[in-house]
Amino acid sequence: MSDDLLAAFWRYEGALMANDLETLDRLFAPGPDTLRGDAAGILRGHDAISAFRKGRGGAPKREIVSVDVREIDADAAMVVAVTAPITGGRGQQTQLWRRIDGEWVVSVAHVSLPAPAVNSTVWRIVGTPLVAGADTPELASQTVAVKDLFDVAGFAVGGGVPAYLAESTPAARNAVAVQNLLDTGASVTGIARTDEFAYSVAGKNPHYGTPPNGAVPGAIPGGSSSGPASAVSLGQASIGLGTDTGGSLRVPASYQGLWGLRTTHGAVSSEGLLPLSPSFDTVGWLTREAWTMRAAATASLDLAKQVLPPTRRYAVAPGLNAQAAPGVRAAFDAAIGTLDRAELLPDLAEVELGDADELFEIFRSVQAAEAWATHGDWIEAHPGALGDDIAARFAVASRITEHEEAEARVALAAARIAIERALDGRILLLPSASSIAPSTTADAATIEQTRGSTLRLTCVAGITGRPALSVPALTVDGAPVGLCVVGPRFGDIGVITTGAKFHAALAG
Amino acid sequence: MSDDLLAAFWRYEGALMANDLETLDRLFAPGPDTLRGDAAGILRGHDAISAFRKGRGGAPKREIVSVDVREIDADAAMVVAVTAPITGGRGQQTQLWRRIDGEWVVSVAHVSLPAPAVNSTVWRIVGTPLVAGADTPELASQTVAVKDLFDVAGFAVGGGVPAYLAESTPAARNAVAVQNLLDTGASVTGIARTDEFAYSVAGKNPHYGTPPNGAVPGAIPGGSSSGPASAVSLGQASIGLGTDTGGSLRVPASYQGLWGLRTTHGAVSSEGLLPLSPSFDTVGWLTREAWTMRAAATASLDLAKQVLPPTRRYAVAPGLNAQAAPGVRAAFDAAIGTLDRAELLPDLAEVELGDADELFEIFRSVQAAEAWATHGDWIEAHPGALGDDIAARFAVASRITEHEEAEARVALAAARIAIERALDGRILLLPSASSIAPSTTADAATIEQTRGSTLRLTCVAGITGRPALSVPALTVDGAPVGLCVVGPRFGDIGVITTGAKFHAALAG
Structure with a gap:
């Protein structure tokens, strides 16, 4: 059995490197039960897997470092391979092979590739941290992904447009909304992507690519605060600092299952922010949890003005x-x-x-x-x-x-x-x-x-x-x-309280 | 069967969250054939997996988002789970369960966790790129991990010591060795870790952790050019720019299967470099391929002084x-x-x-x-x-x-x-x-x-x-x-030629 199986394994590897879609389709089990998972999520069914392969234009070139075979029965075996992409690093491919009508085919696959230094669709620059927060407890251990519209001292603003970034000069000081978070102990992890000049709610940037939707594999992330939203959704930051003119915080929050607050217009200073439409531009945040949202809002809003x-x-x-x-x-x-x-x-x-x-x-x-x-x-x-x-x-x-x-x-x-x-x-x-x-x-x-x-x-x-x-x-x-x-206006903290209460009731 | 199996799956999940090592050991198949793989590599055999669990002090807390079961035969099934770590992002866990002596146990597992924004054991700061190279072809598309001893304009030097970094001010210009690479088209991806003041060949930094060895799971990376070496080994950069006083390029190269060149003392300017021991300090590179090493050396050395x-x-x-x-x-x-x-x-x-x-x-x-x-x-x-x-x-x-x-x-x-x-x-x-x-x-x-x-x-x-x-x-x-x-002195290009010839002969 092992010889047949290994022959099929190597035929698959050859087809993968040649992007021979027909052979790859034949070497995956037909039907809706076939599974293939990677960092982007799980594809279910032969057709979905086939469509994915057609869309990607070939797998990364690689060598096989090791192959472990574990026989299960006469017609089933696991093949676990360590892969070495020619671009460095190591990956792993775990496959359940089954013999169907005399032919070995893959019926479950789990593929891991080496991580890049940084996901450049999500981030422009990342530090460990990029800017350390003050030594105070409120937001200690919180990490911020700053939309590339806000000044971060020492760095230029790019606005999602490479030609704009190229002419931009490093900011002398932090935007007020950035400084508010730093002052209460959060650190800035990095500067994250935005749609071009924030003028979209899709999250598709033609220069830097589309950040992954952390909740829905294969879906757009929502924008224009796309980078902060995906960073939070992927667990690469705990607070996304963004803006919302027409929906740029609410839409990515909705698409990725996050909390997203557009604050009352004028409630958080726009000093140090690249504007789009000042009559509507607002500052706000994306978080995975209500309490983090509350903490970010409390750190940034003038509580004396809040309606409570x-x-x-x-x-x-x-x-x-x-x-x-x-x-x-x-x-x-x-x-x-x-x-x-x-x-x-x-x-x-x-x-x-x-x-x-x-x-x-x-x-x-x-x-x-x-x-x-x-x-x-x-x-x-x-x-x-x-x-x-x-x-x-x-x-x-x-x-x-x-x-x-x-x-x-x-x-x-x-x-x-x-x-x-x-x-x-x-x-x-x-x-x-x-x-x-x-x-x-x-x-x-x-x-x-x-x-x-x-x-x-x-x-x-x-x-x-x-x-x-x-x-x-x-x-x-x-x-x-x-x-x-x-709303109502200046009821920002109030809507968080209300939203948290609703969330608890709907989850319970 | 499915009920028994799912009960075992959830028992495993509970034990994992409770870090109940005894139950976890019992739920993994005994013997040397059991496999567990993750981004760090593959562990073979129940004992190695058990030792790993003992050493890590608990798995990251998570929820299970979805569970797909694929029965193979009466005593074997795949369970593919999507996991949601409480720190955000999604992971995947693919397991082959087998019924041995009436008990369901895992005999093959493949675990994927969400990637962090950046691996902070390897990098201090990463950009996309951090510094763009000149528009020239020699090193175009090459990406450089700069050891945190070299000046990069706009950034402070940390030398692997947080207290030193805290007092350091941004460099006005690039170190000569950095500029050499930029001038020939390479871009700087980021600033990478070093042992404290480069005074070690181990690669264990007590402040930032130990970068992974990309070739040998669980081994130290070698230092002091540990960050650049791991970045190159992991495929997160193509050239590591480092220094070698007592072995700080050769040792990580040896430990991680890379090319590593310590240049002739004095052959590459140390301007803009935090020194350790000037009588021995040299500049050099780490690469995955001989031709990249040759290109980096050619870009940086005064060829008129080379012995050829x-x-x-x-x-x-x-x-x-x-x-x-x-x-x-x-x-x-x-x-x-x-x-x-x-x-x-x-x-x-x-x-x-x-x-x-x-x-x-x-x-x-x-x-x-x-x-x-x-x-x-x-x-x-x-x-x-x-x-x-x-x-x-x-x-x-x-x-x-x-x-x-x-x-x-x-x-x-x-x-x-x-x-x-x-x-x-x-x-x-x-x-x-x-x-x-x-x-x-x-x-x-x-x-x-x-x-x-x-x-x-x-x-x-x-x-x-x-x-x-x-x-x-x-x-x-x-x-x-x-x-x-x-050697000999100023035979740098010569040793690359010789080394490449030897490598080809030994691989053939």
Whole structure:
């Protein structure tokens, strides 16, 4: 048996090195039970594994260092190989081979590759730490991934754009939001990726690649605070320091099952932050646990300005929720039902916040006009510096006339008043995103459609300047979606308290 | 069957979280065929796995995200679990369970944990890149791990000592040896660990931990260029830039199966380098391949001063080789025999270089006196800043009197003349280290004994100022040992040519 098996093993190895997909497909067991796992997650079924192989364009070249065979019975054996990629390091490949219809095939595989020095899709620079925190207990042992929009003393800001980074000079001092965390004992692990100039909620950077979604293998991470979110999700930092203009903290939090807080507009200083759209730009955090979020917020907010105790009046907006996919709506409605039955929503109202398309258009126009005012000169001076998607978005922004902008600002002020009147001081509950994280292989139209629906949900916080916390409380098709707890203004600490209470009730 | 099996799986999980070693031992199949692999390598046999568990003090706390069971036959099944460490990220655990004497036990296991942001035993800081190289082709795509003794513009030098780093200020410009590599297109990936003030050949830093040996699981990496060596071995950089005073490039190269070149004393500028013992300090590189070494050397050496073509006269020193362990001597002698039969050693002589203990004592005395002259003031001003081992070594150094130093310098000059007379222009061949890499759990006496024997071999290059290349050509008990090609002075490029020729002959 061993000779046959080893021949199949080496045939597989040869096919892998040659990227001979047909042979590889034949040497993996057919059917839905076949498994293949690696650092990105587990693929289940022959077809999923085959599709993965087609997509990757060949395995890393390697040599086999050792092969251990353990026979199980006449038709089953384990083969454990140590691999040596030609780029250095060692890997391991553990396979269950089974003889089916006389042919040896792999039915379970576990593949480990050597780790790179750093995951460059997630990080720009990493230290051990990069910046040490003060010797105080509040956030001691917490590690921060700083979105590449904030000044870190001694380092340049890159904004997710290599040409911008190349011209950027080291910051003289830390951004206020960075310093706040350092002052309470957290250390900065490193500077993490962002979508280009933070003008996206997808997390796909054409220059540095797409950070992995730590919760959903093969899905986009969400952006624009993509690097901090993935760093936290992957366990490479405990706090992601990011920004949220249109959803850039809430969306990656929702996609990766994290806590994500957009703070009240103006509640945390934007000093030392590369802006996008100052009317909407806010600072905030991503964490794996509610208490870490609370600690980061407490370290950074002016508590004297906070509205406490938290509001205990709630609202949902069914009209707005229609933007969400049916599965998300169902999960959201079920969660609201659970919270209501637990008497955690004592004064729940259904509210109408206005036409979602109109709200989005108002938000988008002002955001775009400000984004162009912020970056237009630089972009015009650097043709080709941006990837196609974000370049096109800025091109649209560049065509907004002064008149259109002025009209949008009037409409924005009116919308703010109308929404606050409808909410009447209530906390608004809604899904953090319109869907679970789309696949990295989703086409541009799908990503764009998802973005549009999601921004129609997220823009309410932008328009009102309210804080918004994405709570990792919903699950749709095995993937996380956030339950968003919105406002009131300067109720940041309050929404964390509320969100933690909801999370406990929904988990229990 | 599945119920029994899953009960055993969860019993195992409970025991793992409780670090209940007895239950874990019982749930792993007895005998030498049991396998357990992780990123550190494969353990073979129940006893080795049990010893590993005893040594690690508990597994990282985690939750189980998913469990896939694949039955093989009535008494065998695979269990594939996705794990979620409480510190974030996802792992995978693939197990072959077998029913032996009615009890389910694990007979093969493959464990993957999420990668940290950076391996802090190897690196102090990492960028993508940290410093970009010039746009020239020679070393394009090569990545450099810089030992934390060299100036990198904008970053402080730490010398492997946290208290020293804390007082260090960012360098204004790159060390010459760093700049040489950047100028020819290599980029700097990061700053890598060193033993404290480079005063060791073990690679165990008490502050930052022991970098993994990429070739021998569980063994020390060798030092003091430990970080650059492990970075290259692990595939996290392609060139390690280090220093060698008493063996600090050759020993890690030998222990990890790398090419390691100590250059001719004075051939590469030490400008921008934190010194240890200037009479012996040299700059050099660690690589996985001979051509990379040749490219790094060509980029950095003044070729006008190089002695070319390489000497084709050789010597071995059996008296000196007696320092090496029997297995190393046997492998070395066998290699010399092979090279001789291949007519690659046309004028091989056996030479007597003097008493090994005396040579070592001369070297050690001058090295120690200079090390104290370099760092003594700082060390006296910072009690407790160094770990016990290196503190003790410096304490010995501090007691060398001026008279003893003067005598040692006279003896050094005489030894240099005597050795060169004995070698008569020949290249000296000897083992790079006295043994394979000792285990990380070896006691201090073993490490010290190994160090003494190794330094008796390596000090010949120190005393003569000759270049010395460790060629990854010998294997003892499955672990690498280097074949060292020593001199003549300014024959650096020549020894690479010679070493590459030998390597090819010994591999063929």
